[in-house]
Amino acid sequence: MDKSPTYLSDASPSGSIGSISSATEAINDFANLSLEDQERQREEWRIELQRVEEEINTLRTVLSSKIHHSTELKRKLGVTVWKEIQEDVSSGIKNMRDSNVYHKTESVLKTTAEKTTSLFSGFSTKINQMKNSESFKSFEDKVGGAYESVKTKVSTSRSGSVQSFNDVTGSNSNTAPSTPIHEEKHV
Numbered sequence: 001m002d003k004s005p006t007y008l009s010d011a012s013p014s015g016s017i018g019s020i021s022s023a024t025e026a027i028n029d030f031a032n033l034s035l036e037d038q039e040r041q042r043e044e045w046r047i048e049l050q051r052v053e054e055e056i057n058t059l060r061t062v063l064s065s066k067i068h069h070s071t072e073l074k075r076k077l078g079v080t081v082w083k084e085i086q087e088d089v090s091s092g093i094k095n096m097r098d099s100n101v102y103h104k105t106e107s108v109l110k111t112t113a114e115k116t117t118s119l120f121s122g123f124s125t126k127i128n129q130m131k132n133s134e135s136f137k138s139f140e141d142k143v144g145g146a147y148e149s150v151k152t153k154v155s156t157s158r159s160g161s162v163q164s165f166n167d168v169t170g171s172n173s174n175t176a177p178s179t180p181i182h183e184e185k186h187v
Helices: 020-032 035-077 081-098 100-132 134-159 165-170
Strands: none
Touching: 081 100, 100 134
16 A cells, blocks of 8 residues: 655645644644655755745846836826826725715715704794793793792892982982991901
8 A cells, every 4th residue: 555645735825724724734744744754845845935935036026127117107108196196086986986885875864964954843843833832921921920020029129228329329419328338448
């Protein structure tokens, strides 16, 4: 029975190797290898890592070259950073307005505004109806009567003990007021 060892590099990078159970299996498989097979696996990983890093560097170089070429073409066309930002913002706003969320939000806001306007209009109507009602007028008359009663009592009680300003100014300037004014002197 020919049983060749399974290497971790045999697993596809886009496969399920990223899951916890797969990682655990991979560690267990590696631990079950002989020392010679473990060393061979490590060497394969080193070679693969070196190859992947070279590919990454190549892609970075190509990307940098493409970015530089794109920048030159934009400069020749008169496309500025400000113009790009304006176009991005404009397309973002257009995309937002075309989205269902915008239309739903706009609809909800419109409905809310209509209901709020209706509510305040109804509230205002109710206040006006209440002002014109007999019970409100009766309440207003009672409050007004109570106010006048208190005002009359206060002015009557004050008139017996203190002269009014008009009484004092209207009297002869040679005569002294009937109620003496005491000044407090601070020591």
